[in-house]
Amino acid sequence: MTRPSLDAHIAALDVDDGLESVLTVVARTCAEISRVVAGGALVGAMGASGRMNVQDEEQKKLDVITDDMLTQALLACPAIAGVASEEKDKAQIASNPGGAYLALFDPLDGSSNIDINAPVGTIVSVLKSPSATPVEADFLQPGRRQVAALYAVYGPQTMLVLTTGAGVKGFTLAQDGQWFLTHDAIAISPETREFAINVSNQRHWAEGVQRYVEGLLKGADGPRGKNFNMRWVAAMVADVHRILMRGGVFIYPWDSREPNKPGKLRLMYEGNPMALLVEQAGGKATTDGVQPILDVQPEQLHQRIPVALGSANEIDALAAA
Structure with missing residues (x-):
């Protein structure tokens, strides 16, 4: 071939x-x-x-x-x-x-x-x-x-x-x-049983993110009614690649340790290119489950943002948490 x-x-x-x-x-x-x-x-x-x-x-x-x-x-x-x-x-x-x-x-x-x-x-x-x-x-x-x-x-x-x-x-x-x-024609499943987030920082997240992740961690006994696996490579490119290959959700949220910083990842170098790839593959890419990353008007070359992207149904669930 x-x-x-x-x-x-x-x-x-x-x-x-x-x-x-x-x-x-x-x-x-x-x-x-x-x-x-x-x-x-x-x-x-x-x-x-x-x-x-x-x-x-x-x-x-x-x-x-x-x-x-x-x-x-x-x-x-x-x-x-x-x-x-x-x-x-x-x-x-x-x-x-x-x-x-x-x-x-x-x-x-x-x-x-x-x-x-x-x-x-x-x-x-x-x-x-x-x-x-x-x-x-x-x-x-x-x-x-x-x-x-x-x-x-x-x-x-x-x-x-x-x-x-x-x-x-x-x-x-x-x-x-x-x-x-x-x-060819990479597509992200709207459903997933995998999520990527650094749970060691859970106590620092906003309440909505904490509720969402708590529901995932409760698995079949919780409100989601199914078990999830957590994956975390500590490299956005590797975590997003896994999502494009087999579905999932990646979240790097705002946290209270640096309350004046909106997030860790960079809009121009990480958020925007990955968001375009995820949307083109049928997923969703947002700052908070709601606002599309691709609609953010950049104000600085090294601007930081929170990121939540991947399987569409999970991004919707995060928005509703």
């Missing part, structure tokens, strides 16, 4: 040559990142870098390496007008004007998993640029304006999951560095 390649899929999309080139550059760079991640200690990529990022988080060496790889590759693409990374304070504008697209990315989501050899990934959002010489405010577009969203997950197999607004497809990386279609 001959599987379609990602290159062939991109070439067949009803998009312009500029977006084709952006997606091709991202896919090629993710394949290169996969090799670096797999090399680990053998290529000197393990451990802390000794630097802090704009989020006041200690950067791993791989955070820095992968951020540099994506930034350099995208800024060298003529279709790119500018890029923004979770790891950098400000957006970077391409030196050669004329690009039509903006790319925002989390170069290595879940980097705390690196030292234990658990899954990590790359998340990318693509927007149209309002001008060939954008300013930082031009990046602050609601998620519904995304023209593409994708992630790569580096696990037992490396997979790239992509949407350009017409469904979701998954591609697996072959040994020769090419991506081939392995998951």
Whole structure:
């Protein structure tokens, strides 16, 4: 059986040559990142870098390496007008004007998993640029304006999951560095028996989230009348990948330890691209069970939000809790 390649899929999309080139550059760079991640200690990529990022988080060496790889590759693409990374304070504008697209990315989501050899990934959002010489405010577009969203997950197999607004497809990386279609028309079941949340923080959540999770934990003896399994990988890209593959719900809510912060995850680098993928796969993606993430008007490049996404019926149950 001959599987379609990602290159062939991109070439067949009803998009312009500029977006084709952006997606091709991202896919090629993710394949290169996969090799670096797999090399680990053998290529000197393990451990802390000794630097802090704009989020006041200690950067791993791989955070820095992968951020540099994506930034350099995208800024060298003529279709790119500018890029923004979770790891950098400000957006970077391409030196050669004329690009039509903006790319925002989390170069290595879940980097705390690196030292234990658990899954990590790359998340990318693509927007149209309002001008060939954008300013930082031009990046602050609601998620519904995304023209593409994708992630790569580096696990037992490396997979790239992509949407350009017409469904979701998954591609697996072959040994020769090419991506081939392995998951066509990915769809999230509206029903699930799995949920992903860090229950150790339960006492800090808002009352509605606590009631919802308490109902899940009571299983068949509780109001839901069925047993649930909890899953938590501590990398959004891995938890959302599981949802896209077999259903489920992922929640990273507001909590009272930092009451002035609306959430932990970043709207532009994590919330928006994952929300587009989840909605395109038939699920729901909200800040609180009600407000769609894709409708949030960004106010800051590194804005944080609460996240609840996955199987539609469970998001509705959270909203009603």
